[in-house]
Amino acid sequence: MTTAKMTVVKTRGISILLVDDHPVVRQGYRRVLEHQDDFSVVAEADNAANAYRAFKSHGPDVVVMDISMPGASGLEAIRNIRARDADARILVFSMHSEAAQVKAAFAAGASGFVTKGSEPAELIAAIRSVARGEHAMSDDVARVLALESLVPTKSALDQLGEREIEILRQFAAGSTKEQIAANLNLSTKTVQNYHYLIKAKTGLRTDAQLVRLAVECGLANL
Amino acid sequence: MTTAKMTVVKTRGISILLVDDHPVVRQGYRRVLEHQDDFSVVAEADNAANAYRAFKSHGPDVVVMDISMPGASGLEAIRNIRARDADARILVFSMHSEAAQVKAAFAAGASGFVTKGSEPAELIAAIRSVARGEHAMSDDVARVLALESLVPTKSALDQLGEREIEILRQFAAGSTKEQIAANLNLSTKTVQNYHYLIKAKTGLRTDAQLVRLAVECGLANL
DNA sequence: TGCAGGTCGGGAAATTTGCCCGACGAAACT
DNA sequence: AGTTTCGTCGGGCAAATTTCCCGACCTGCA
Helix, strand or coil: CCCCHHHCCCCCEEEEECCCCCHHHHHHHHHHHHHCCCCEEEECCCHHHHHHHHHHHCCEEEEEECCCCCCCCHHHHHHHHHHHHCCCCEEEEEEECCCCHHHHHHHHCCCCECCCCCHHHHHHHHEEEEEECCCCCCCCCHHHHHHHHHCCCCCCHHHHHHHHHHHHHHCCCCCCHHHHHHCCCCCHCCCCCCCHHHHHHHHHHHHHHHHHHHHHHCCCCC | CCCCHHCCCCCCCCCEEEEEECCHHHHHHHHHHHHHCEEEEEEEEEEHHHHHHHHHHHCCCCEECCCCCCCCHHHHHHHHHHHHCCCCCEEEEEEECCHHHHHHHHCCCCCCEEECCCHHHHHHHHHHHHCCCCCEEEEEHHHHHHHHCCCCCCHHHHCCCCCHHHHHHHHHCCCHHHHHHHCCCCHHHHHHHHHHHHHHHHHCCCHHHHHHHHHHHHCCCC
8 A cells, every 4th residue: 555656667658578479570569569659669579488588677567478379388478477477467469369268368367368350559559458457358359258258158168177178188289099098097998988078068070170179279289 | 685674664662562361460561561661561451352452453563461361262362363463473471381381372373482480671671582573482481491302301291192182171170071071072981091091191190180280281270 | 965077987889990902094104 | 005103982891999878986065
């Protein structure tokens, strides 16, 4: 309470850390964002580890992060940053808008979620919101999330148990049932049964569809 | 020889058509490119059909195109544009740098191929090269291609026949063997045999691995 | 205490796979 | 023209897997 003033470091301008693994793309965002007078991109990073380092050394007001990076460790990066600074504002900037992915991002500690399909104005507005400590998401993300909160939405993964999810993950990664059984210390038969159960619960028929599901839910990184 | 001067329409400035399905990304590129004094982005498009229309009406010097668009019709768009104007300069700007994808792009009529992992300077240099009528590609693409021309490179897809590739594509898209058989007017047995052959030729064991292969080769868009 | 549900695996019939085969047409080589 | 190769298409059959049902155990919860 009495230390409130201490947290107000910058009343003017929003400093931004940009995280994306594509240099040209990053450069593009940088220009879009710096076109705003009160934005300044103070650092860039091309992977999760560098993002964490850059956050530590620059302490930006907002982190704008593409979570689909090599190693798919985007969510990990969010968790790491939040673990260090629970007040960190992280805005996820993703290609996709799967409900599960969005939820995972927020669960990991993101403050906002904007898709690359959004207009630049939406991204900019979201950054301002996040900087103010609010939560933000682009219209399309909101729509997906709203829809899924109306319909009880068995969003696929929710109906799966922990074991089932783990097996789905390894399966989508390309492991054989035998390998999975060995990894988890189960009988091959059990893994087969889980495989069957997963298909039954999700209503999917094809292994390929399972892989797609896993990827969509952020379980697997293709 | 004697008509050399006729082809020199613009000695000053390069007009560009930007094709990418993500508005923010497009905006970013636009700023990066327009930062070059002699570049001007005269039009944008967010899908294959619009790209073709924009090309018709603006006749840009260079088309900068992300080929991973909804409908995966990027290659189609290239073919369409080239069919209309065999002199069209198209620079592909892709996330991936699979040899097969690069080859497909050039086969379709692209003049250049730059990955999003390249530095902005590389993209800009490539645009200039392409505008001059040369072929261009970023260093990483060149490396992949060079490597694959040295080693006989069974780059997976090359060893597959046309039918096999089509079946792999549909399979990775999530179709069942019955559906594929129906689509292609084949017996289920034949599709099964192809499925077996694909696994045998690629050395892959799991359906999930096949899906990954298809995605990596740009056959399927997840 | 009793119920629900996740985890683990057996069993048996039905289905699919793995691998081999032959046939046909087209392109390529001799 | 003859032949070799290669892609396409499918049959056959044993072996493997999937499907679906079952029981058992453990944990949390009412």
